Amino acid sequence: MPKLYEHPLSPYVQKVKLALMEKGIAFETEIPDILSGGGAEFAAANPRLEIPALVDGDVTVFDSTIILEYLEDKWPQPPMLPPSPAERARVRMIEEICDTYYEAINWALYEVRVFGRATGALAETLVARAGEQIAGVNGRLERDLAGRAWLNGAAFGWGDLSAFPAVNAAAVNGFPPAAGSALERWLERVRARPSAQKVMAAAAESMAGFDTLPQLIESGHFVREYRDHRLEWMMRSGATQIVLDGMSKRNIRFSVELS
Numbered sequence: 380m381p382k383l384y385e386h387p388l389s390p391y392v393q394k395v396k397l398a399l400m401e402k403g404i405a406f407e408t409e410i411p412d413i414l415s416g417g418g419a420e421f422a423a424a425n426p427r428l429e430i431p432a433l434v435d436g437d438v439t440v441f442d443s444t445i446i447l448e449y450l451e452d453k454w455p456q457p458p459m460l461p462p463s464p465a466e467r468a469r470v471r472m473i474e475e476i477c478d479t480y481y482e483a484i485n486w487a488l489y490e491v492r493v494f495g496r497a498t499g500a501l502a503e504t505l506v507a508r509a510g511e512q513i514a515g516v517n518g519r520l521e522r523d524l525a526g527r528a529w530l531n532g533a534a535f536g537w538g539d540l541s542a543f544p545a546v547n548a549a550a551v552n553g554f555p556p557a558a559g560s561a562l563e564r565w566l567e568r569v570r571a572r573p574s575a576q577k578v579m580a581a582a583a584e585s586m587a588g589f590d591t592l593p594q595l596i597e598s599g600h601f602v603r604e605y606r607d608h609r610l611e612w613m614m615r616s617g618a619t620q621i622v623l624d625g626m627s628k629r630n631i632r633f634s635v636e637l638s
Contacts, residue, residue, distance in 0.1 A: 381406045381435040384421050387581035390482055390544030391443035392431045394474075396581075397540035398447055400574035402454050428635045429604070444474065447537065459536040470531055470538030473523060481516050481545035483612040484509045488552045490613075494603070496621045508616050513554040517562055520546065524561045535572070543569045547579070605631045 383399070385392040385408050399406050411417035413428050424432035425441035432441040433449065440449045451459055460467050488509050490496045497505055520542060523530055530538035546556065546566055556562035569575050605613070605622065610633075613622050625631030 381433055383408050384411050384417075384424060384432040384434075385430050386410055387578070387585040389430055390485070390548065391478070393544040393578050393582070394540045395431045395433070395443050395446050395450075396578055397543065397574050398450050398459055398537075400577065401459065401535065401540065402450060402457060404450070404454055426635070426637055444478070457534075459531075459540070461532040461534075461536065461538075466532055467537075469523070470536070470541070473520070473530055473538045474541035476516065476519065477542050477545040479608045481513075481542075481549070483608040484512050484516070485545060485548040485552065486609050487612050487616065487618070488549075490603070490621070492552070496625070497618065501617070501620075505616060505618055510554050513549045514557075517546065517549070517556050517560075521556070521560055521562045524565055530565065535569075539565075539569060543575060544578075547575075602630050602632045604633065606634050 381399075381404065383392070383395060383406050385396070387393075387410075396408075409421075411421040411428075411430070413430075417428050420434065421432060422428060424434050424439040427441065429441065431443055431446060432439065433446045435449075435453075438449075440446050447459070461470060487505060491502050491505050520530065523538070527533075529535050530542055532538070543566075546562065547570070550556065550566060556566055570579070603625075605625070610622065613619065622631065
């Protein structure tokens with residue numbers, strides 16, 4: 380049985396779990412203690428010490444997109460990708476936007492609202508900026524839905540499981556799709572799927588005790604990874620001091636250097 384190294388709140392993990400469940404693939408999960416190195420098997424599965432990572436017998440795969448490709452290659456039925464090359468490219472672009480643009484916006488909202496890295500006027504500015512960006516990317520997804528039952532096309536698939544973690548997180552953070560929009564109706568339909576129900580329940584359960592996180596962040600006992608698009612969002616959105624403070628207090632980290 381494949382093992383998925385995960386954390387239920389990770390959008391990258393969520394899309395992999397959705398694919399596994401939609402394909403009917405039985406799997407087990409483990410949450411690695413990344414701050415202590417995560418253990419030898421996890422480090423072997425992903426030397427960058429990032430989730431998700433998949434162990435399938437002698438095969439190890441990291442990066443959510445590559446894991447989705449592996450699942451599609453090994454378990455092609457039911458397919459998560461649409462049939463035509465053009466449509467496959469379109470839904471992969473949806474995934475890219477959600478992975479490298481939308482995720483960073485939601486990340487920043489958690490950094491401000493949950494982890495308390497900004498307060499007062501700065502927090503208000505960053506939240507407002509995030510809201511503007513979410514409205515923009517939701518508008519892009521709305522256009523992708525035009526004339527389609529799902530973002531993936533005629534059937535639920537890759538485009539939907541890639542977008543759902545981002546759109547759902549934004550809605551939970553107070554920035555839902557526009558009322559009466561196709562994207563709002565799409566989100567309601569995805570949330571009703573058994574796979575999404577399980578993903579959302581696991582995420583909610585994992586948030587128990589989050590009220591102590593600002594103190595753990597401040598003390599340096601909880602470290603968040605700032606990589607590429609997340610760092611870019613902070614720097615261009617007026618949150619440079621958050622990054623500098625985190626580096627000084629050693630409660631943010633960057634990707635692990637390979638050896």
